[in-house]
Amino acid sequence: MLFRKKMTRSCTYCLHSTVLNDAQVLCSKRGVVDCERNCRKFQYDPCKRIPPKQKALDTNKYSDEDFSL
Secondary structure, eight states, rough: TTTTTSSOOOOGGBBBBBEEESSEEEEEEEEEEETTOOOOOOOOOOOGEEEEEEEOOOGGGGGGGOOOO
């Protein structure tokens, strides 16, 4: 859900941050901080959020007759 109204604030998704590694981000306001930190300057950037991968379709339970007209 990319556009939830109630979302956890995290510097990872902030407009002012750039991801350095798995644990740290570079904030233009605060410098190098932890990913889970947030501050009053937080602005959500939906382009930085990575959606979870979709589950693979289990085709073993379908046959060729299921897909023919």
